[in-house]
Amino acid sequence: MKSEGGMRSVEFQLNQLVWVLAALAFAWILGSQIASIRTADRTVQVKGSAEMPVVADLATWSLNFSASGNDLAAVQKAMGANLDGARAFLAKYGIAGDEVEAQSLSVQDADANPYANNRSGPRFTMNGGLVVRTPKLDAVVQAKNHLGELVGRGVILTNSYGPNYSFSGLNDKKPALISQATAEARKAAEQFAHDSGAGVGGIKRARQGSVEILGRDSFSGESEQVNKVLRVVTTVDYDLK
Numbered sequence: 298m299k300s301e302g303g304m305r306s307v308e309f310q311l312n313q314l315v316w317v318l319a320a321l322a323f324a325w326i327l328g329s330q331i332a333s334i335r336t337a338d339r340t341v342q343v344k345g346s347a348e349m350p351v352v353a354d355l356a357t358w359s360l361n362f363s364a365s366g367n368d369l370a371a372v373q374k375a376m377g378a379n380l381d382g383a384r385a386f387l388a389k390y391g392i393a394g395d396e397v398e399a400q401s402l403s404v405q406d407a408d409a410n411p412y413a414n415n416r417s418g419p420r421f422t423m424n425g426g427l428v429v430r431t432p433k434l435d436a437v438v439q440a441k442n443h444l445g446e447l448v449g450r451g452v453i454l455t456n457s458y459g460p461n462y463s464f465s466g467l468n469d470k471k472p473a474l475i476s477q478a479t480a481e482a483r484k485a486a487e488q489f490a491h492d493s494g495a496g497v498g499g500i501k502r503a504r505q506g507s508v509e510i511l512g513r514d515s516f517s518g519e520s521e522q523v524n525k526v527l528r529v530v531t532t533v534d535y536d537l538k
Contacts, residue, residue, distance in 0.1 A: 340536055360429070392429055397427050399426075498535060
C-alpha cells in the first residue's frame with residue numbers, strides 16, 4: 298500500500314498538471330483573440346487628391362461715381378450724366394440691359410452737419426454707381442482695359458471694385474472630382490499593400506475634404522482670375538487582405 302505521504306504527492310502533481318493545462322488553454326484562447334483582433338484591424342489610411350481646371354462663368358463689377366455743387370438740381374443732373382455716360386461706355390463693349398443695375402443714390406448736405414463750421418467746399422455731394430453682373434467675361438475684360446475712355450467722357454469715377462470672376466458650376470463638377478481623388482487614394486493603397494506583401498480590400502472608412510476653388514496663378518487673388526482650379530482631398534481607410 299502506498300503511504301499517505303505518497304498519495305498526497307501524486308495528488309499535488311495532478312493539481313499542478315491541471316493548472317498547467319488550464320494556463321495553456323487560456324493562453325491559446327487569448328492568443329487566438331489577439332490574432333483575430335490584429336487581423337480585423339489590418340487597415341491602411343491613404344489620401345487622394347484631385348485638381349480640375351475650370352473657367353469662371355460670371356463677372357461682377359462695381360463702378361462708383363460722385364457729383365457735387367451748391368445747387369441740388371445741378372448736382373442731380375451731373376449724377377445723371379455720370380450714370381448715362383457709364384451705361385453708354387459699357388454698352389459699347391456689349392454690356393447692357395439687365396446686366397447693369399443702378400446702386401442707391403445718397404446725398405450729403407454739408408449745412409445739415411452741425412460739426413461742419415465755416416464750410417469752404419460745395420454744399421451737396423451725391424454718390425451713386427452701377428453694378429455689372431454678366432457672363433460676358435471678354436466684354437468685361439475689354440471694358441476694364443479701356444476704363445480711361447470713361448474718364449474721357451467727363452464721368453467722375455470715384456471707385457472701381459473688381460471685376461471679380463466666379464465659377465457657379467461646382468456641383469456639376471464635384472462627382473467627377475471626388476471620383477478622381479478616390480481613384481488616386483486607391484492607387485496609393487495598392488502601392489502600400491504591394492510593398493508590404495498584402496492585398497487591398499474594400500473601403501472601411503472615407504472622409505471627404507471640402508472642395509476648394511483656387512486661382513490658377515498664385516500672384517493674385519482667386520476672385521480676380523478668370524482661370525481657376527478646383528481641388529479636393531479625400532482620406533480613405535482600406536482593409537488589407
